[in-house]
Amino acid sequence: MNKAITILSYCDTKEKKDLLKSQIARLKQLYPDRAVLVYSHYSGVECEYYQQADYYIYDHSNPSSPRVFYDWVYIAQLGIKFYRGGSDFGLAVMQMIKRSALFLESIGVESSLYLNYDMNIDGCDTIKLIDISESLIDHLGIFTKWGDDHFSLCYFWLDIKRIGRSFFESISREKYLSYDTSFIAEKIFHEIMMEGLGEKCLRLDVPLEG
Numbered sequence: 001m002n003k004a005i006t007i008l009s010y011c012d013t014k015e016k017k018d019l020l021k022s023q024i025a026r027l028k029q030l031y032p033d034r035a036v037l038v039y040s041h042y043s044g045v046e047c048e049y050y051q052q053a054d055y056y057i058y059d060h061s062n063p064s065s066p067r068v069f070y071d072w073v074y075i076a077q078l079g080i081k082f083y084r085g086g087s088d089f090g091l092a093v094m095q096m097i098k099r100s101a102l103f104l105e106s107i108g109v110e111s112s113l114y115l116n117y118d119m120n121i122d123g124c125d126t127i128k129l130i131d132i133s134e135s136l137i138d139h140l141g142i143f144t145k146w147g148d149d150h151f152s153l154c155y156f157w158l159d160i161k162r163i164g165r166s167f168f169e170s171i172s173r174e175k176y177l178s179y180d181t182s183f184i185a186e187k188i189f190h191e192i193m194m195e196g197l198g199e200k201c202l203r204l205d206v207p208l209e210g
Contacts, residue, residue: 001035001054004109005130008096008153009040009117010062017049020117024052027121031130035109038117039100041092059099063173065091067181090185091176093153094192098171101160105168110161116154132204133157140200141193150186151193151203167196 005027011017020038027036037055041062050056067088097114104112113130115121129142136142140159146152160168171192179188193201 001033002108002110003033004035004037004104004112005031006037006039006100006104006112006114007053007117008093008100008114009038009045010042010092011040011045011049011117012042016117017045020045021049021052023115023117023119023121024050028052030121034113034130037100037104037112039096041096055103057100057103059096061095063091063095065089065177067177088185090153090188091173093185094171094176094189098168101158101163101168102165105160105165111157111159113157114155119155129155129157129204133159136202138200139202140197141202143190143193143201143203145203145205146186149190150184151190151201153186153189163197170196 007020007023007027009016009020011020024036024038027034035054036052037057038050038053039057039059040050041059043058043060045058065088100114101112111133113133129144133142136159140163142157143151144155146154175192176188179191183191
């Protein structure tokens with residue numbers, strides 16, 4: 001299996017664990033030829049919820065960011081305007097992306113679709129990113145839109161092999177915190193990817209469903 005699907009998760013309730021379990025089962029049904037990696041920052045996930053996955057990583061660190069953000073964002077795909085305020089968990093998500101990519105690269109996996117554990121993969125066309133990635137030549141990452149001009153952290157695809165270890169190793173706490181304090185996590189993610197991959201980033205306007 002040289003292609004993977006990585007599930008980013010923090011399942012601290014039974015409802016969230018059930019969503020994770022059902023998503024893994026559906027992914028294995030749809031794409032039996034792809035390795036499924038579950039990455040978690042929450043320790044209390046019993047094996048029964050991820051036993052169908054090929055790999056499970058529990059990362060106890062779950063790094064916190066000192067930032068506090070307040071943001072209004074309109075998600076056109078959902079037709080809803082969200083207000084978000086409070087602690088910034090983007091640093092923890094960026095670490096998930098970094099460490100999962102480095103692990104996958106170390107076992108010979110060349111690319112991965114990244115999904116949040118609560119994405120509804122049957123309710124819209126989100127899973128189609130896999131099909132799009134099969135025909136890509138000039139791009140190293142496919143991203144979905146968040147807000148006006150950011151990349152969603154819930155759903156994207158990366159060509160891990162061609163991007164290379166050095167890019168992922170460069171993603172650090174210091175780098176994350178170096179951006180303007182007004183930037184939300186999705187904006188920082190956008191900046192990091194654009195700085196590293198530039199025109200090799202492809203952004204799509206596709207529906208998102210949770």
